[in-house]
Amino acid sequence: MMLGYPKPWKSYQEQLDQLIARGMGVTDNARALDYLERIGYYRLSGYWYPFRERVDLCPLDPQTNAKPKKVKVERLPLDEFKPGTTFQNAVDLYVFDKKLRLLVLDALERIEIALRVDISHGLGKHHKFAYLKPELFHESFSSKLDSKTGLTKYHGWLSKHAALINRSKEDFIRHNKDKYGLPLAVWVACEVWDFGTLSTLYDGMTEADQDAISSQYNISNGRIFASWLRSLNYLRNVCAHHSRLWNRNIVDQPKLPPVGQVPSLAAFHNDPQRQARPFMLLCMTQHLMKIINPSSSWGARLKALLENDFPDLTHLDLGLDRMGVDDDWKTRDW
Template identity: 40%
Template sequence: MSSLSLSSYSKPYLSVTEQLELLRGRGMLITDTRKAEACLHRIGYYRLSGYAYPFRQRELRRNPDGSETEHIHEHFRPHTEFSTIMELYVFDKKLRLLFLDAIERIEVGLRVEVALTLGTYGAFSYRDANTYNRYFSAPDSDGATPHARFIEKLDDAFRRSREEFAEHFRSKYSSDLPIWMSIELWDFGTLSTVLNGMKSADLDRLSSLYRLPKRRFLSSWAQSINFVRNVCAHHERLWNRPLVQQPSPSKPGELELLEHLATDSLAQRRIYAVAAVLQYMLRFVHPGSTWKERLRSHLKTIPDSPHISLRHMGFPSDWEKLALWRASTFDESE
């Protein structure tokens, strides 16, 4: 878009009192002014506006070609209460903590398995581009390779780390960290990058640990989980967020417990898809996990409103009845 077609931002600064008056003027019901002011001071108007968005009035407008476009008004739907917006904000905050709990277990488990896999080539083989597939050594438009960027990131993390094991190693050795130490400095983004760079045989081995029939599932899922992890870590809105990176869905006959995703495009695009992937992987990483029960309990606390629902999160109407969310362990026949 040309800068000539863009307009200048002209909305004025508003104090918290003025922000509340703006919300009232747009039809939001605010019964406890003092509490609402405290919430805006603590959270911020702009952050909270993302949770108020589903409550804004909508209308369909017909275009000249006969199609229809949904127009979002600034005014809120009738009976929209500030307290409901805050309930949704708190619901989302607790949802992020639940997702981070599951992601942590899977991240730690994957670290162990990646270290064991790459370690078979030698303690420092992870620094050798030949350990990975040829695409990991292909230069980009800047002339750098994914492997070179990966090593640069690791070396920087090691230099800056204040972890006790890293400081002890720097004081005693002149060499690089062996894989089983280095991997403790990897974040989930680094893990997903390396999974994309691993040789097919190595990725097949890792995939088999989770009974995945194709290696594409693991690398794709890792990217999606990393996206959600970053959303949670930066305290961003999660509950109805579209997935920038969607986990690869299974085709009929490939992965029975996740087959329902193949025919549900909304579920694929929303956080339900990552919730399903997390639940699937937890059955191997931590078979005794109560995560699905805690998630189920939390989802029942979503604010009671006709304008928001679990479907906005991608959850199928019968999700609790699906085998993925019912069975606690895998049968040998699966």
């Protein structure tokens, strides 16, 4: 039997009183209340979560009453905050994260547009309605049935594509429908595909077509590049939905190309902890940006943001290492 949600509704003042009671310093109550009203306790709690005290939790061996050798020690968060924690620390971290998300979205927009061209141009040379030709895709995408739904991944993609076309209010879509009817040529239809639609379609392309696109980005293996696009789509969704990014745990991690193929990723090989943090995805983004627009200042802007806007949280034992930065990130060619 599921238990009911135990936490009661609290007024903004009660929320602030609770934070103060748990050890959070507040120098301007009115300003703190304003932030709680405009941003919300729950959203801000993701930023002060690392400020909470921790206690090591390790089950003892019932036979010896001692710590087992191969058991991982868990750090259980307590309600109380570390000494020196302030409400402003959480706000500053929130503002930094917001700036980071906006900067990342700027790059992902450019990458998404470039991919529309790459994919539509590559498929278009096979057929102007290539996306309606299952024989042009890998059999795992176009023929393999899902055991639960009885459908292929291609069926699911077509449904998403049709929804995007039908929902679109763009003048060029209406013009093409009125003048030429359906279906739309791939180089027209692609303009309404979002990052996820592009990523899924690329994942279903033949290996030869994948390799032809990935090689343009100095990645020889198209399957590796497919994993990049899945992860960058995840990154885009995090940013687009205003979710916390700076220290997020990346569950679906991209594959890395062979050592040396992408020098900026050298530090992440054989380092599972850094692979699970967002900085690796930012380095991948910068790699693609340098190819799409070599004169772009995006990398320099990212470096400046990390150097100048990340708040000083050394008193809470927090730094950019929680993002997964490597030791040489400042000296990299941005």
